[in-house]
Amino acid sequence: MKKLKLRPKIELFRWSLYNDGLPSNDFLVRRKLSNLSGCPRGCMEDENEWHIAGNCSKLHEVIFLLNKWGFQNPIFNNLQDCFEGLKKLVGKNSIIAKMYCTSTWLVWKSRCKLIHDGIEDSNNFFASYVVSTSTFSNFFNQGPENWDTNQRELFCSWYPPPTGWIKLNVDASILSNNVAGFGGVIRDEKGIFLLAFGINIMHWDIAQIELMAILHLKYIFHDWMFEAQGIIIEGDNFNIINILQSAMKNWKVSKRIEEKFSFLLDFNQVMFSFSKICCNKLADICANLALKSLFTWENIGSQDIPPPFLFCLKEECDSLGLL
Ligand SMILES: [Zn+2]
Incomplete structure (x- = not known):
């Protein structure tokens, strides 16, 4: 993850995610600080690390939009698959790994906004922001070699x-x-x-x-x-x-x-x-x-x-x- 040179805030977020340190609803229930463990977006699922890292409907919507623009962000099956999948991308297709990490961070940030202010930013805003901040190499590869199953092929x-x-x-x-x-x-x-x-x-x-x-x-x-x-x-x-x-x-x-x-x-x-x-x-x-x-x-x-x-x-x- 260091190799991705993520912004400090995003790196801190990833670090907290890996170390079960995010104050998610699931986290608060486990510490007996709350009794509602579900995702505040109504995903009908506990808001745990996996939900934040790869399974929230909001994250899926942002990824879908990015992929519509020609990027090839992955959808993972479980937390381990997600961590390993990202690790594999680093170096090989770092821009996608960076996009994915930025997306999860934004979706998390927006979830906090939802809880405090009752509103969220649009998916379009998220996806545009992700593209703008992931241009560190000014390049993204449109080739099919990194993902074996993709609509693009x-x-x-x-x-x-x-x-x-x-x-x-x-x-x-x-x-x-x-x-x-x-x-x-x-x-x-x-x-x-x-x-x-x-x-x-x-x-x-x-x-x-x-x-x-x-x-x-x-x-x-x-x-x-x-x-x-x-x-x-x-x-x-x-x-x-x-x-x-x-x-x-x-x-x-x-x-x-x-x-x-x-x-x-x-x-x-x-x-x-x-x-x-x-x-x-x-x-x-x-x-x-x-x-x-x-x-x-x-x-x-x-x-x-x-x-x-x-x-x-x-x-x-x-x-x-x-x-
Ligand atoms: Zn959710």
Whole structure:
């Protein structure tokens, strides 16, 4: 748990949880300070360590929302499973472990608020907060390798960003004669179209072209991009996503960043995400359209937008309802 570098308050909470030190209803009954051991949220279950660590309905709702946004938080079966499962995640997928710990802490904090003030914050608030505070590595892995059973593996489509965030998907395409295209599309949490672009150049290195697609952001700046709570930049080139992730990590440590990446600091928050090709279809369409001509679309009603793009946009938007 130390390795996760949790905030001191969250670390203290975890420590209390492991050592049966939280003043839960079950705890108070065992110490004969109360005779109501149930969860104050009406979960019809004793509020004990397991309930707080992994079984409260409120925690499940927050995790469900996070997973709807494309994260892969686990649901555990019992306390031991939970502790061991988290231990396994540390190092391998620390951001998820950190998210899980932050979620349980927030849900506990909110439960105390419920008891004292009679109200709780919304699940949306919780989940957005969890994402904002777990961006220590500016990266979350969308690959299926960490969890063997997950809906994501069965259901392969674009995943929306958290509420209040925007997401840029980028892709590159190259022809045998070195004509290359790159493109990107920005959408919000509901899958609503905000902007798309496509550029062509002569180039031979697909990774470099994908990087250009991301750097192209600085030529299409709009106020709404900075007003968003954050931006997730998603591509299917693992190396490029890694390079950007390291650049942001270095910035956090040394406050130094390569000139070409410095525009990223203008956003409220930036995260990089690696996606499977099948989850990056719309950006792929942009990159292929760019081979023929340059474009910037800022309005979905634009006459220039071809039907395949619209069809894919609609399909991915519709599929959000199925998540
Ligand atoms: Zn509960």
